[in-house]
Amino acid sequence: MELNNEISNEQEELKAFRKTLLSFWQYEEFAIREHYQPRYDKWMSLSDHQKALLPNDYLYNLDQIKSKIHSNAEFYKDAVLSTAETLGFDLNYLNDWEMPSTSDMNKTCSILVQVYREFSAACQEERNILLSRIQALLNDIGQTDDKLTILVPGVGIGRLIVDLCILAGSTATVISNEYSLHMLTLSMFLLNGNLDVNQYTIYPFIHSFSHWDMKSNQLKGYSIPDIDISSQNQSRGGLNMEMRMGSFADCFGPNVGIQESSQYTVTPDMRLKRAEVESSIDIVITNFFIDTGFNILDYMETITHALKPGGHWVNFGPLLYHFENDANQETVYETNPYTNNREIAKPNTPLKGLELATMEILDIATTKLNYKIKLLEQGIPSGYGKSESLIHIPGYLCNYWVIQLQE
Amino acid sequence: MELNNEISNEQEELKAFRKTLLSFWQYEEFAIREHYQPRYDKWMSLSDHQKALLPNDYLYNLDQIKSKIHSNAEFYKDAVLSTAETLGFDLNYLNDWEMPSTSDMNKTCSILVQVYREFSAACQEERNILLSRIQALLNDIGQTDDKLTILVPGVGIGRLIVDLCILAGSTATVISNEYSLHMLTLSMFLLNGNLDVNQYTIYPFIHSFSHWDMKSNQLKGYSIPDIDISSQNQSRGGLNMEMRMGSFADCFGPNVGIQESSQYTVTPDMRLKRAEVESSIDIVITNFFIDTGFNILDYMETITHALKPGGHWVNFGPLLYHFENDANQETVYETNPYTNNREIAKPNTPLKGLELATMEILDIATTKLNYKIKLLEQGIPSGYGKSESLIHIPGYLCNYWVIQLQE
Numbered sequence: 136m137e138l139n140n141e142i143s144n145e146q147e148e149l150k151a152f153r154k155t156l157l158s159f160w161q162y163e164e165f166a167i168r169e170h171y172q173p174r175y176d177k178w179m180s181l182s183d184h185q186k187a188l189l190p191n192d193y194l195y196n197l198d199q200i201k202s203k204i205h206s207n208a209e210f211y212k213d214a215v216l217s218t219a220e221t222l223g224f225d226l227n228y229l230n231d232w233e234m235p236s237t238s239d240m241n242k243t244c245s246i247l248v249q250v251y252r253e254f255s256a257a258c259q260e261e262r263n264i265l266l267s268r269i270q271a272l273l274n275d276i277g278q279t280d281d282k283l284t285i286l287v288p289g290v291g292i293g294r295l296i297v298d299l300c301i302l303a304g305s306t307a308t309v310i311s312n313e314y315s316l317h318m319l320t321l322s323m324f325l326l327n328g329n330l331d332v333n334q335y336t337i338y339p340f341i342h343s344f345s346h347w348d349m350k351s352n353q354l355k356g357y358s359i360p361d362i363d364i365s366s367q368n369q370s371r372g373g374l375n376m377e378m379r380m381g382s383f384a385d386c387f388g389p390n391v392g393i394q395e396s397s398q399y400t401v402t403p404d405m406r407l408k409r410a411e412v413e414s415s416i417d418i419v420i421t422n423f424f425i426d427t428g429f430n431i432l433d434y435m436e437t438i439t440h441a442l443k444p445g446g447h448w449v450n451f452g453p454l455l456y457h458f459e460n461d462a463n464q465e466t467v468y469e470t471n472p473y474t475n476n477r478e479i480a481k482p483n484t485p486l487k488g489l490e491l492a493t494m495e496i497l498d499i500a501t502t503k504l505n506y507k508i509k510l511l512e513q514g515i516p517s518g519y520g521k522s523e524s525l526i527h528i529p530g531y532l533c534n535y536w537v538i539q540l541q542e
Numbered sequence: 543m544e545l546n547n548e549i550s551n552e553q554e555e556l557k558a559f560r561k562t563l564l565s566f567w568q569y570e571e572f573a574i575r576e577h578y579q580p581r582y583d584k585w586m587s588l589s590d591h592q593k594a595l596l597p598n599d600y601l602y603n604l605d606q607i608k609s610k611i612h613s614n615a616e617f618y619k620d621a622v623l624s625t626a627e628t629l630g631f632d633l634n635y636l637n638d639w640e641m642p643s644t645s646d647m648n649k650t651c652s653i654l655v656q657v658y659r660e661f662s663a664a665c666q667e668e669r670n671i672l673l674s675r676i677q678a679l680l681n682d683i684g685q686t687d688d689k690l691t692i693l694v695p696g697v698g699i700g701r702l703i704v705d706l707c708i709l710a711g712s713t714a715t716v717i718s719n720e721y722s723l724h725m726l727t728l729s730m731f732l733l734n735g736n737l738d739v740n741q742y743t744i745y746p747f748i749h750s751f752s753h754w755d756m757k758s759n760q761l762k763g764y765s766i767p768d769i770d771i772s773s774q775n776q777s778r779g780g781l782n783m784e785m786r787m788g789s790f791a792d793c794f795g796p797n798v799g800i801q802e803s804s805q806y807t808v809t810p811d812m813r814l815k816r817a818e819v820e821s822s823i824d825i826v827i828t829n830f831f832i833d834t835g836f837n838i839l840d841y842m843e844t845i846t847h848a849l850k851p852g853g854h855w856v857n858f859g860p861l862l863y864h865f866e867n868d869a870n871q872e873t874v875y876e877t878n879p880y881t882n883n884r885e886i887a888k889p890n891t892p893l894k895g896l897e898l899a900t901m902e903i904l905d906i907a908t909t910k911l912n913y914k915i916k917l918l919e920q921g922i923p924s925g926y927g928k929s930e931s932l933i934h935i936p937g938y939l940c941n942y943w944v945i946q947l948q949e
Contacts, residue, residue, distance in 0.1 A: 177895025180874055180888045184799050185839045190905045344897035345833070345863045346939070348920060353899070392591050426752070432592045456752045467587055481587045488584025490751035492760070498597045513755060532753070 148380075150233060153224060155316040156215045158235035162243040163208035170244070170342050171201045196350040203338035203354060207247060210335045210359075214324040221323060242317045244342040249318070251339040253294035254325060256361040264517055265422060265451045266298055268535055272418075272449065273303060279417075282375075283307040286416045286441055288383040288434075289314065289424040293322040297364060299420075300374040310416075312379040312386045319380060329365050333358035383424075384433040387412050389440035393433050394481075395468040401475055409440075416441040423452035429465070429486045431496070439504050444542040448506065453517075453531040456490040493534055506538040555787075557640060560631060562723040563622045565642035569650040570615035577651070577749050578608045603757040610745035610761060614654060617742045617766075621731040628730060649724045651749040656725070658746040660701035661732060663768040671924055672829060672858045672942075673705055679825075679856060679944055680710060686824075689782075690714040693823045693848055695790040695841075696721065696831040700729040704771060706827075707781040717823075719786040719793045726787060736772050740765035790831075791840040794819050796847035800840050801888075802875040808882055816847075823848040830859035836872070836893045838903070846911050851949040855913065860924075860938040863897040900941055913945040 174197055178186070219226050252258045276283075283306055290296055290311035299309045313319050324330075336356040347353045368374050379386045382398040390409050395401050419438045428434055438448050463486050469479040491499075493513065500506040511534070518530030581604055585593070626633050659665045683690075690713055697703055697718035706716045720726050731737075743763040754760045775781050786793045789805040797816050802808050826845045835841055845855050870893050876886040898906075900920065907913040918941075925937030 173892040174895040176890070177892050180801075180891040181837075181839070181896075182799070182801055182876060185837075185843075188839055188842075188906055188910045190902050190909075193902070344866050344894075346861050347897075347899035349901045350899050392589070394587075394589055430588075430592075432588070432595055435595075436592075454753050459751050469589060483583070484587040485580040485584050487751075488581040489588075490754075492754035492757050494756045495597050495600070499595055502597075503595045 149222070149224075152222060152316055152320070153232040154235050154239065155320055156219055156224065157229060157232045158239040158243050158317070159211040159215050159320065160229065161235065161240065162211050163204055165240040166204040166207070166244055166342065167201060169240075171197070171204065174200070174344075192350075196354065199354050200341050203341045203356070206356070207337055207341075210337055211243065213335075214321060214328075217324050217328045218320050221327070239317075242315075246317050246321065247337055247339040247342075249291055250321060250325075250337060250359060251357050253292045254360040254362070255357040257357055259361070261517060262294070262298065264515065264533075265295075265535075266302065268451070269299070269420065269449065270302060272447065272537055276447070278306075283417045284415060285309045285418045285420060286387065287311040287420045287422065288387070288437075289421075289427060290378070291315075291318050291322075291423075293326050293378065294362075295420070295422055296376045296378070297326065297362065297367065297374060300371070300376055301367065305371065305375070308375040308377070310377045310379070312381060312383055314380075314382045319378075322378065325360055326364055330360055332360065332363050335359050383428070384437045385409075387441045388433065388437035389413070391472050392436050395470045395477065396429070396484075397465055398429065399433065401470050412441050414441075414443050416446055417443055418447045418449060420449045421452070422450075425450060425496070426452065426454050426456045426490075429458055430489055431491055432489065432499075435496070435499060435504065439506075439540065442540045444540055446540050447509070448500075448538050448540070449536070451515075451533055451535050453533050454490070454493060455531065456487070458486045459490055461486045497536070497538070500538055505541045507541055508536065508538050510535070510537040512536070556629070556631075559625075559629060559723055559727070560639040561642050561646065562727055563626055563631065564636060564639045565646040565650050565724070566618040566622050566727065567636065568642065568647065569618050570611055572647045573611040573614070573651055573749065574608060576647075578604070578611060581607070581751075599757075603761065606761050607748050610748045610763070613763070614744055614748075617744055618650065620742075621728060621735075624731050624735045625727050628734070646724075649722075653724050653728065654744055654746040654749075656698055657728060657732075657744060657766060658764050660699045661767040661769070662764040664764055666768070668924060669701070669705065671922065671940075672702075673709065675858070675942055676706070676827065676856065677709060679854065683854070685713075690824045691822060692716045692825045692827060693794065694718040694827045694829065695794070695844075696828075696834060697785070698722075698725050698729075698830075700733050700785065701769075702827070702829055703783045703785070704733065704769065704774065704781060707778070707783055708774065712778065712782070715782040715784070717784045717786070719788060719790055721787075721789045726785075729785065732767055733771055737767055739767065739770050742766050790835070791844045794848045795840065795844035796820070798879055799843050802877045802884065803836070803891075804872055805836065806840065808877050819848050821848075821850050823853055824850060825854045825856060827856045828859070829857075832857060832903070833859065833861050833863045836865055837896055838898055839896065839906075842903070842906065842911065846947065849947045851947055853947050854916070855907075855945050855947070856943070858922075858940055858942050860940050861897070861900060862938065863894070865893045866897055868893045904943070904945070907945055912948045914948055915943065915945050917942070917944040919943070 178194070178197065216226070252261065283303060285299055285303070285307055287295055287299070287309060288311065290313055293311065296309045296311050299307065313322065336358055338354065338356050340353050340355065343353070384393055384399045385405060386408065388399060388409055390406050393399050419442060421438070425431055425434055442448065464483045465486060466480055466482045467484050468477040468481070470476065471478050497508060497511070501508060513534055515533040515535055516530055517533045585601070585604065623633070659668065690710060692706055692710070692714055694702055694706070694716060695718065697720055700718065703716045703718050706714065720729065743765055745761065745763050747760050747762065750760070791800055791806045792812060793815065795806060795816055797813050800806050826849055828845070832838055832841055849855065871890045872893060873887055873889040874891050875884040875888070877883065878885050904915060904918070908915060920941055922940040922942055923937055924940045
């Protein structure tokens with residue numbers, strides 16, 4: 136995987152990366168304080184009478200939470216050591232790095248479910264919901280004279296790009312981007328860290344105390360990774376994949392039509408990179424992605440800018456708009472494309488507020504952006520790992536569509 | 543419905559009730575500000591180019607949000623007028639009442655889904671998931687010499703007690719309690735307000751912008767109530783039901799074994815009421831309830847205190863612990879039952895931290911509290927209204943169990 140740093144201010148970017156590494160480094164202390172300690176304190180607060188009511192293994196299971204947090208921390212420490220080496224950070228100066236926020240720290244807990252989802256054998260069936268559909272699409276498209284170029288925005292830890300390389304063989308190049316440094320850090324470790332199959336055991340569910348049938352299922356460990364990336368790389372003479380850092384619209388969007396914002400910068404460098412990507416992609420795959428941003432139209436315009444005429448947009452996921460309840464605001468700007476001058480500033484633009492329904496998205500795509508619907512499925516159930524132990528945990532109901540940009 | 547005010551400090555209670563009524567009164571202004579306005583501002587912030595991309599009915603649908611908020615407010619204003627009259631409040635002094643909190647205001651938005659769930663015909667099928675099972679249990683128990691007494695803690699707006707009175711006919715008395723003044727306010731209006739069938743149309747989903755296939759489904763109205771309570775009352779010579787205000791453990795718990803807290807008071811009055819309830823109940827039905835408190839053991843001890851030997855505990859619902867992520871703390875006390883003196887104070891007791899798994903609850907019930915399991919179902923899907931328009935909205939996976947207290 137080649138990592139292209141698209142961020143103009145490299146020093147700021149490295150500082151943010153160090154803060155992210157520090158959050159993983161501090162995970163154990165944070166998880167103990169937030170998830171173990173209040174439960175121990177709660178137990179301590181009970182009367183002797185109620186303590187005696189609890190199951191005999193109650194304290195043992197509580198202690199297991201602590202010990203599994205420690206195991207997760209072992210995985211994270213190796214990830215930090217590996218990524219710090221890649222990025223040339225000296226861990227001796229760790230105490231001088233900027234402190235992570237509570238939000239950064241919470242991500243170190245929640246992202247373990249993402250690792251489990253992408254890199255455990257238990258979730259193969261769930262990954263197949265999308266992969267089997269993409270396989271059918273590739274069969275449908277058939278052999279082309281040129282290599283296929285596939286773009287996967289917001290790829291998370293990156294398993295999908297590996298699976299796509301394997302699925303499409305040497306006939307495709309897979310490009311992706313990721314905005315979250317937490318995702319990128321683990322991606323660097325899992326894709327480039329030369330990990331053995333099942334080298335680590337992680338405990339993704341120990342921070343969630345609802346919906347369990349048995350504590351043993353909450354405490355269950357999962358081996359990762361279930362795939363040997365380096366031998367896949369060797370046997371295939373290198374996987375044709377490339378990862379870009381930054382927001383989707385910034386990396387791949389059009390130079391006209393999107394307003395300048397925290398997600399889209401107007402610099403000569405970015406303008407050039409965006410111009411290069413125009414009409415260069417055969418398939419864009421948005422997987423649990425289109426509901427993640429402040430402005431879904433920016434995403435749709437970016438997809439349309441990047442696709443070749445005749446190219447396909449494949450979408451899978453629910454419409455769970457991440458910012459639906461976010462009260463924050465930002466300033467967006469309309470910028471003169473000739474002078475690069477900001478001509479209109481719109482302060483107090485809510486991050487939330489543009490939550491389109493499925494049929495609205497498809498209406499825009501077909502009536503305004505020149506797509507034709509080839510396939511639409513709605514209400515496809517997809518949990519976070521369909522293993523038997525999670526029968527109580529509600530999942531998502533997903534859309535799957537394939538639409539084609541007309542020539 | 544008879545309303546017994548169990549709260550010692552009546553003035554405080556009336557003050558809290560006025561604050562709750564005021565929150566319903568201010569719903570329209572709040573919902574416009576929180577849910578409509580940011581979406582209008584977001585639309586305003588778009589470039590003309592992106593405004594033109596949106597579906598032709600985009601602004602019309604946005605305006606409909608505002609108009610549906612107004613319709614919901616009409617329902618609430620009638621509820622406030624009716625409840626204020628019942629409680630003897632003079633609405634001319636409304637501006638002097640204590641201002642509701644943001645949390646109070648958010649409840650006025652979310653509780654509409656509860657009204658829809660309990661009092662619309664669209665959710666009859668969903669209500670039947672539990673009702674059909676209770677019918678089977680009543681058939682199984684068969685005729686008894688005495689009238690059955692059924693206790694339903696945390697009954698919400700109260701539809702279940704009406705359905706139980708109809709189901710069991712004149713052979714049962716149904717007792718319930720509710721802690722939330724928002725629930726109680728709407729309960730007083732819907733159960734005692736002499737409403738016509740389908741007198742109101744409410745729009746429960748207009749505050750939720752995720753998971754929609756079409757905006758028309760978000761904007762859908764539902765007629766309420768789907769039942770004529772007053773004629774049910776007349777034709778049956780009065781429904782045998784009684785509603786108590788307060789927390790479950792406070793109203794129905796044992797006088798020994800539960801620690802004094804915000805949910806459990808040690809006064810001679812409450813001690814007497816709790817003593818009266820001992821071994822008086824044939825069936826306790828917890829419906830979406832056991833995951834709502836700070837201490838599930840208090841709930842279990844309360845159920846056990848209230849049940850007759852041979853009585854049944856029926857439970858339905860997920861294990862979505864409401865306080866799992868709540869960082870607040872309270873002080874609990876061990877109180878000498880003879881002197882009423884607080885002997886041990888435990889400050890800084892987390893509200894969260896006692897989230898038992900299904901099998902732990904049943905282990906405690908069978909090995910420590912003398913129950914026998916008669917029936918256990920797990921993973922029963924239950925949404926918030928199984929209508930076709932909600933195919934994208936994920937629901938809950940529920941437990942159903944019937945366990946019997948041994949003689």
